[in-house]
Amino acid sequence: MIDRRAFLGAAGLLATHAALADASGLPEAPSRASAATEPPLTPADGVPYNPVVTLNGWTLPWRSRGGWKEFHLVAEPVERELAPGMTARLWGYNGQSPGPTIECVEGDRVRIFVTNRLPEHTTVHWHGQVLPNGMDGVGGLTQPHIPVGKTFVYEFTVRRAGTFMYHPHSDEMVQMAMGMMGAFIVHPRNPALHRVDRDFVFLLGAYDIPAGAHVPRVATMTDFNLWAWNSRVFPGIAPLPVRRGDRVRIRIGNLTMTNHPIHLHGHEFAVTGTDGGWVAPTARWPEVTVDLPVGAMRAIEFVAEHAGDWALHCHKSHHAMNAMGHGVPTMIAADHRGVARSIARLVPDYMVMGERGMADMGAMQMPLPDNTLPMMSGNGPFGPIEMGGMFTTLKVREDLARGDYRDPGWYRHPPGTVAYEWKGKVPS
Template identity: 45%
Template structure:
């Protein structure tokens, strides 16, 4: 009996010592996190490290985004992450000033291996405090990036060191834990490769970050308080500026989709079926894999999709919400430009009109087109209609009646407009503040229209409105298309080699492509890529010319 009492005494003593040690370790670890901003880097780390090699052997490609480099310091993979103001382009000429990391929006992709010891030296170059949350990481609370709970905010000019030994594998991400900073662009991919590659093995691995932006037409800074978005991006670019993913026929492909925004997105892939093999929690059991071609990527979620690239083609990958397949959608600022009779819906339409409900007149779009979208955080007070807009259906003569207007140098007092934004008016030499194009003389109709037909395109199939058609204007809802061909702005990209003429007209908003090509075409694209490295700016002379004739066979 006494031996039994002695045993429990010893056990109780051991338990007390264990919990005391655990509390001390926790306290020390908590202090470790708080003091990181000022203390020197740790000098040693025990255990194996993978160095610079990826366990899977297949690096993740993130089109239009850089990778964050690292260096090995005493067995730790050390990354340097900097929060700062970034200037970027959503499409050529549409500049945005937002916040990101290391000069990139979204931030650079970080790749590590399961089991790596990872250190991120974080520096804040923003004008306000911030911190980085490591979304989905199973790490000590002090290293989670939860401001207030696990660490103090990092002040402007301050630093903080995050470090972990990572045991997970899958698609993860990092972002600011200040919500409005998230909406300013502060997020990035964090990929943890498994120690052994997932089966079946993929030959191509891509990462896509989904974001939404609310940008007024004449502003370059996102409205982070708005919940109505007019620019939708993959990896910081809107179609047709997104860079296609290039794969060879027969390869198995993985695409990692990450959504850090305000909307859920049904992402659809043309031309094949895929299975969802992983989420933001890691690899999913094979028993849960179901064939599909559309997957909803919810807010703060990741979805890994995999498929075999069986079929040659240039296959769209896009959000299937109709308003997310457009660029720069804004509230109506006057009657639809195809009219010319001074009716239309008032600027700053009310709720019903903003929802597309007509409260007056007939349903003919030329007379009473619904407001195009809702306000970007602006007042929705009803206002009077603006003056007549110049567009198809309204004849304008700027010289003597019957003269040949629209050619040569416009008269000094001639009112010009933008071909793509007819509501924008100005004089000779002015440019459209929305798209940067020079203002031009309005296209006349009637007898003079015949002489002007075809100037926008040499191919009638590319011109959605080859001539004014009064009968079409009687059709309820006409027009609805958003067709705009701008191949010449993007054909310089090696990844766009061989696309058929007019391809850019079908690529707007949250859209990109998976190009499944023959080995010969793949090698050609890689050759062009090596000779002409990717650049955020379009070169003055395209590296090659293509798409000028009939569709090219691959």
């Protein structure tokens, strides 16, 4: 039997398969605009696996046809609520940025239809996958760019389990800056292998959106003002609810322009996977912070032993806040009350900021342009949390049902377990 990939060649294969797809009918391309975290998608057919939960996202359904798993991605402009009060006009897939997570099993033959509804051509690169060269998705090198309005088809066998991504390799600076990315999870063929109780995934993104604007400045290389997980910023990032005693995996991919040290409070974890594969148990080590290089993925695992609301965030301090002017002078310890009074006579709403630090920003309700988030936002049970950007919480609860991913609310601390004010003696 002749291998049709070898016979047709990569470029001809894509064009020919596009025509065949039109003749035989495209699979459905579901779309979703909600930023809610959807429950895991239990596989309806094929080899069973333990599905992931995409933070503030969802998994793309497929159809089984002739021994193939068929998916349909639509590259298109989307609107994404970064957090309540701010919406960005991005590019993504199937109604969202990032696009829906693709899940399959090692050994699956996957056929992915990609329809281009962007205003320019595009491709999709399957980051970390080992596949035929003509399916690698690098426009001009391994395939023609997908023209506006056309549908191309990618076919390959997923050869190894792990944590991967998809993103364009076509006008990459613009398209990735506009939010085009998605997670690609390949599960082990043996569902008992690498099994965990809860398996989360999200991708890191960065945007430069001026106050009051909706569209990112795509030429920005370093000075971003919004740091996002799955195109959401705190307080818009969903928590990670887990049952006490669960073994938890968190898969994180970095498609920003810098590294991110992701820090988890209250637990130590091990790095168990990269986009190159699983880390051998003998090579793992205990950590509380994992540094994600640009263009890389990491999977961390731990047992959620300690109940509470534990912070999970990037440890670069500017990445745990929302938009701010990086040219603001440092005014700590400067007495500018006299200047402030003079300015207030001309600008009645003028406010003094920064002479005691920036913590006041967490409680201020100062006027902002429409479609602009405060630098610090989000309230907890004890007041302003004074965070933004890449920040959320791991919510460990004793009584959480196994399949329940709803926000359980704030943790109720047992008596005597909250830091308290010293008033002359320690309570008995």
